[in-house]
Amino acid sequence: MRLMALQVREAGEARYVDRERTAAVIASMIGRATATDVADLFRVLADPTRVSIIHALSVSELCNGDLAAVLEISESAVSHQMRELRLMKLVTAEKRGRMVYYRLTDTHIRHIFEDTLRHVQEDSRPR
Amino acid sequence: MRLMALQVREAGEARYVDRERTAAVIASMIGRATATDVADLFRVLADPTRVSIIHALSVSELCNGDLAAVLEISESAVSHQMRELRLMKLVTAEKRGRMVYYRLTDTHIRHIFEDTLRHVQEDSRPR
DNA sequence: TTGACACTTGCGCAACTATGCAAGTATAAT
């Protein structure tokens, strides 16, 4: 015998809610902190400049000046972004002489990135 | 025999560039349009509210009001975000009566999302 | 030492984003 509780609208309730469905959702809900952590991670990848930087570094380690030259943007812009990428642990910086060499941190973020790049390139093929 | 062109600094050049390394990077460079496409995709996932919405929809299809109740945010906020998610093809909307039911579009974005959520939850375990 | 080079950083601002509010549309109930 199955419980029939499809839609019990209680009097005085502010808005209609499907209790059966929402109960399951609420049970497996992620916290606001977790949602923010996930969002922060994606946010680092959500800028064309950083996307280009990450792609370039997936080919070779590069110093700040190399990145600026390759991407044709200012060294300041690169430096600002590298700070963010370092803070979010997506790259590591190694100082050699007066240059700073950047390298991708070996995490699965790298795979997510390459995955998505491939996906986007496939999608825009038949255009 | 291997070409030795490690670092040829030309006089009057604005800034030092490692030509050997940058040549390889430039050859496989992605265009600005592609970088923007990738960034846009990540940008949709780069907000805690949208992260929560996507997670909720990965459990069950839900209408606007259900989402507002479950996430404890306004219906307006949900609606604004759903517009974006629809535009970016992450969800599909189906109108039934006066409700609009949202469902995740079945793409690999879904996998990227679940992958990353798992990753973040692992990372924050030993805290 | 003095100077050039490679990079970083604080400030500021233009551009963008998330969402509340209030008005609007579509559907259903009365």
Place this chain on the structure above:
DNA sequence: ATTATACTTGCATAGTTGCGCAAGTGTCAA
């Protein structure tokens, strides 16, 4: 018809972001 419900949307605004500029730090050369 009127009214309630479920959702959407334009506008306004507080908050955020990317990066130019100019000054600052550390390293090497002369």
